[in-house]
Amino acid sequence: MPRLIFLLALMLMPLSTALGAAQSPVFINPGPHELWLLIDQSTSSLRIYRGEQMLESFAPVSVGRGGVKRLRHQGDSSTPLGVFHINRVKLDSDFHIFLGIAFPTAAHAREAWEAGMMSAREYGDFMSDLRRTGEPPQDTVLGGYIGIHGLGEADPEIHRRFNWTQGCVAVTNAQIDQLADMVTIGTRVVIR
Numbered sequence: 001m002p003r004l005i006f007l008l009a010l011m012l013m014p015l016s017t018a019l020g021a022a023q024s025p026v027f028i029n030p031g032p033h034e035l036w037l038l039i040d041q042s043t044s045s046l047r048i049y050r051g052e053q054m055l056e057s058f059a060p061v062s063v064g065r066g067g068v069k070r071l072r073h074q075g076d077s078s079t080p081l082g083v084f085h086i087n088r089v090k091l092d093s094d095f096h097i098f099l100g101i102a103f104p105t106a107a108h109a110r111e112a113w114e115a116g117m118m119s120a121r122e123y124g125d126f127m128s129d130l131r132r133t134g135e136p137p138q139d140t141v142l143g144g145y146i147g148i149h150g151l152g153e154a155d156p157e158i159h160r161r162f163n164w165t166q167g168c169v170a171v172t173n174a175q176i177d178q179l180a181d182m183v184t185i186g187t188r189v190v191i192r
Contacts, residue, residue: 028083028190036188037148037179039169041068041079046148046171048182058175062159064167068191071111074143077166079191082108086187087135088147089180096150096173097180101189104142106130112142143167148189150176 030036032051039046045059066078080103088100104112106127113123118141129137138144150173151159158164159172169191171179 028188030188034188035182035184037183037190039063039148039189039191041192046169046175046179048179056178058171060160062165062170063163064165065163066167067163071108071115071117072143072167073117074141076143079165079167079169080104080108080142080146081191084189084191086183086185086189089185091180093149093152095152095154095168095170095176097176098147098149099176099179099183100145100147102136103144103146104136104140106136108142109136109140112140117141148176148179 028036030049030051035048035050035055037046037048039061041063043059044061044063045057046061047054047058048056063079064072064077066072066076068081069076069078070081072078072080082103082105084101084103084105086099087102088098090098090100104126109118109123109126109130112118113120118126122141126137126140136144146167148169148171149165150171152173154164154170156172159170164170
């Protein structure tokens with residue numbers, strides 16, 4: 001019975017509360033000193049900003065073989081669209097350095113539930129885990145373990161010519177070194 005009450009309360013929440021922060025890059029409104037990243041699939045680039053000022057641009061970047069989608073499905077090799085933040089750093093990754101992003105967000109989970117991709121129980125479990133730990137579970141129907149990483153031992157020519165990842169954003173090893181020196185846990189990442 002408590003689970004049913006919880007799910008009903010979630011369903012009755014105003015959409016703006018359920019979605020949290022604005023999801024459109026148009027509305028990110030960075031502070032004047034905020035360091036944030038914009039990954040733009042249309043230009044195949046990753047731009048580093050401080051407030052409104054662009055500091056650096058990396059191109060080309062590689063995204064998932066399945067393209068970029070708002071609602072990705074686990075295993076479809078697509079990169080999720082949205083506004084995220086860096087929530088973990090792995091310095092000994094197979095891909096040199098891995099900067100994890102907090103995906104899926106509550107908004108992605110709600111959209112997946114409304115689209116029938118996630119059951120009410122899965123959505124309730126997701127929201128419960130998110131509230132309990134402060135981090136999204138990584139084993140959902142939307143997938144997880146999404147981040148920005150280097151090439152490791154991958155072929156730089158493949159990187160220049162194709163989108164080759166399983167859903168992450170790839171940059172060169174030198175670029176991920178530079179990013180790792182600049183970002184912190186909580187740095188905002190916009191993928192559009």
